[in-house]
Amino acid sequence: MAQDKKAASAEAASPSAPEEAQQAGFAIEKLYIKDASIEVPNAPQIFTERTAPQVNVELANNAKKLDDGVFDVAIKVTVTAKIDENTAFLVEVVQAGIFGVRNIPEENLEVILAITCPNILFPYAREAISDMVTRAGFMPVLLNPINFEALYQQQKQAEASGEPN
Numbered sequence: 541m542a543q544d545k546k547a548a549s550a551e552a553a554s555p556s557a558p559e560e561a562q563q564a565g566f567a568i569e570k571l572y573i574k575d576a577s578i579e580v581p582n583a584p585q586i587f588t589e590r591t592a593p594q595v596n597v598e599l600a601n602n603a604k605k606l607d608d609g610v611f612d613v614a615i616k617v618t619v620t621a622k623i624d625e626n627t628a629f630l631v632e633v634v635q636a637g638i639f640g641v642r643n644i645p646e647e648n649l650e651v652i653l654a655i656t657c658p659n660i661l662f663p664y665a666r667e668a669i670s671d672m673v674t675r676a677g678f679m680p681v682l683l684n685p686i687n688f689e690a691l692y693q694q695q696k697q698a699e700a701s702g703e704p705n
Contacts, residue, residue: 565640565641575634578629578673579627580676580677581630599616601688635664658686
């Protein structure tokens, strides 16, 4: 009889399989660099310049559904540094991740893929860019944090007003 009570209490304590399947979940499955490149088109002459380069940063992100509740999210960061009209370096990194996003309401899914996932990926892209620029012979580029929520809101406002991105 004691065993029957233990079995009954164990069944009551563990949620049933359908309940587990309905729980919302978010998981990082894999983080990886999809693409990385650096160009120093004016080497070695560019290293004789004493002027600090003007740095321009471009950012893009996208998400692609791989399977039910599994998404590949990538951010592409392009950094171009110029001294006058000469390109000192151009570095591009596509940092990606595979994320498990299960049982999330559809209205919240886009927010997770456009804000949460890029927030996770950006520090890895920033590190890769800094490392590549340093290895190319330049001072490291330390990118400022990016507010992906503000970018998402700007994109939504632009879409609502009919403006192109």
